Amino acid sequence: MLEASRFSKIWLPFCKKFKVEPRSPEAYFRTAVEPLGEPVLAKEWSTVKILIDGRDSEAMDIQGQPLPTLVYLAREKRTQYHHHFKAGAMNALIRVSSRISNSPIILNVDCDMYSNNSKSVRDALCFFMDEEKENEVGFVQFPQAFENLTKNDVYSSSLNVATKMEMPGFDGNGGPCYIGTGCFHRRETLSGKKYNKNYKEDWKRWSNRSVKESSRVLEDTSKVLASCSYEENTQWGKEIGLKYDSAVEDVLTGLAIQCRGWRSIYFNPERKGFLGVATTTLLQSLVQYRRWSNGDFQIFASRHCPFVLGYKKIPLKLQLSYCIYLLWAPTSLTTLYYVIVPSLCLLRGISLFPQISDPRVLAFVFVIFLHRAYSLGECIWLGGTFKGWWNDQRMWLYRRTTSYFFGLLDYILKRLGFTKSAFVITTKVADDDVSQRYEQEVMEFGTSSPMFTILATLALLNAFCFFGGLKRVIADLETMVWEQFVLQILLCGLLVFINLPVYQGLFFRKDVASMPTSVSYQSTIFALLACVIALY
Incomplete structure (x- = not known):
């Protein structure tokens, strides 16, 4: 992280000057061709590509522009406290960031994804700051896309139907579900706030805000907020932050936000906002869908079912839209x-x-x-x-006869008390x-x-x-x-x-x-x- 912060002083001006896309250095230099025909660009291109500069510690780039604050957080974990996996990590980040910037907008991106479009932040803010409907937008969801797909998508990982057909349908029925990555959240929606039609964000109050505490005070405060015992006997994971006790905490959290009256937006620009890495083996893919199908059905068969939690809170058509995924397991x-x-x-x-x-x-x-x-x-x-369509048919069959079946079996065994919930990370x-x-x-x-x-x-x-x-x-x-x-x-x-x-x-x-x-x-x-x- 320290090396990244130093590198950013050169990298960000370089990106702005030459309109570099994507702005992930590794992704850019892996695909870019060295610009031999443009002397100025070629010189800076080579300098940035091999550059190691650890002498300047000021938070300014080489053009004198301020760099964004970069903080690395390692939350405390102990065996006697449940850390709640990804949801627990995000809730710790929400608390810590509230002391550092308390920014009204939070971007959530999975660790295997990078920004492929530098305009994504601006695009998301356009929805949040819309003069007519900005006060009702709770989160803006970008599609999940991958950079390593094969020509015929051998494991049917592209999610083309979901991102180009089903999610736009969600959007028309009341707003897309939250898929856990590539999503811009209004901070207050993750803090349990209910929508109020009279609510209006005062964006000007953020323009000149500065952190008044010293770095030592901030560090000490952050340690407390990220400690494993901080959430004991609190509403974190229940009414505040991302929801716990679900293998698909993202879907459950997004549903809860919508049931509190907020609207979500699905935005799929021509240039993908974020790119990640798709699974490269059959077993990885099946394990991933097993977790998803189990978590989705767990929501459907609980008090968080859209027909129960969303009754008279979200449209019936949106309740039905959730069933596309929540009923994977029994199919x-x-x-x-x-x-x-x-x-x-x-x-x-x-x-x-x-x-x-x-x-x-x-x-x-x-x-x-x-x-x-x-x-x-x-x-x-x-x-x-x-051939890609034929691979889709094959993987449709394989997932339903294995991943979805085991997802259903996992749920039944858990309800009978034979097993406990486990979060399986996809390699x-x-x-x-x-x-x-x-x-x-x-x-x-x-x-x-x-x-x-x-x-x-x-x-x-x-x-x-x-x-x-x-x-x-x-x-x-x-x-x-x-x-x-x-x-x-x-x-x-x-x-x-x-x-x-x-x-x-x-x-x-x-x-x-x-x-x-x-x-x-x-x-x-x-x-x-x-x-x-x-x-x-």
Whole structure:
């Protein structure tokens, strides 16, 4: 942090002078081409890129302009006090910053994200300072975007549908949810203040405000505010600050702010405001969605459910909008049904759909093809590729049958008292070999996990049922039995095709990222056992 503060004295004037974007030094120099044709720029470009200057300690840049205050906070942690993970860290920062600047606006950015657009602050302030509606805006949410996505987005991490379709829908229904990063908050909304139509912020009182306490006094005060025992017997995490006791404290906090009468704004500029790092392995992605689905359903099944907490406080359409995410976990049950039951019935010779000559089959065909065509068109329209759409379909299936299912299971076990809540941090740092496979869009397995066992078991189950059902149909071609099983064969065949990377990981790949032998043995036994039970 000290090195960053010294570097900023050169870096900020350089950015302003040459209109540098993005203003993250590492991100800029990783992509920028050295300007050999412009002598002045080339000279300063080289100086800034190798520069080490630790002699000047004044808080002014080389042009004599004041630098913003930069403070590094390490909050106290002790085993006998729950630190409440990210929400606890942010609440400590809210308290400490109130003593240093008490700025009316707070920006929250995850540690793996950087500013990609220097105008983001100005853009957010335009909403807060709008003469007609500024007094009702509680927070301004920018989309979550990533810099390391592959061409076809192998793990469907782009969140294109969420950021370009669902969140604008939220915005039209009363305001987007808070997603935990890239968000500008009005400080008072995080302090539990309720909206009042007569409220109006006096922005002029902040223009010449200075900190009157000495650095020693500030340091001593901050230590108290960041201590692990400060929140004991207080309303922090309940009525003040970010909410505790939730794996998705951001969604719950944003909902509470809206229920206190504040409006939120979704802003998605052409140049992304902030960029982060997407997960680079399949397991990372599944673990991340497991936590999200568990936390979201925990909100839905509690007194914080939008239909309870938001009753007569937020519009019904906004309450329904939250259900897009809050009901991720239970949708795993319907998906598992469609993945397992039609395939086993095909193997057993039980028809579940009308035969192909029956006019009633048109309703099923219409829904199936219309939905696929719509999702494909949506993906292409949002800038994706056909292969990217296919990866979306695969990850949709994988998340629902593993992440969402385990998220639901985690909630049930917690309610029964068998487990406690745990905050699982998603690892974003990858080895060179992992990064190379990710860039080549080769699916990463490599480690033993119950979620991989489920994926492999379902993939093998569908393969066994598909070929077993085909054998039955081919044997009875003369009796036209095949007409009863066309849709089941189509569904089962689609599942087999979508699981090709799993089959490769199980049987054909020999690298370190293939399926572990233990997973292969377990999944084969489970799949065969299910088939035997269905048949006999």
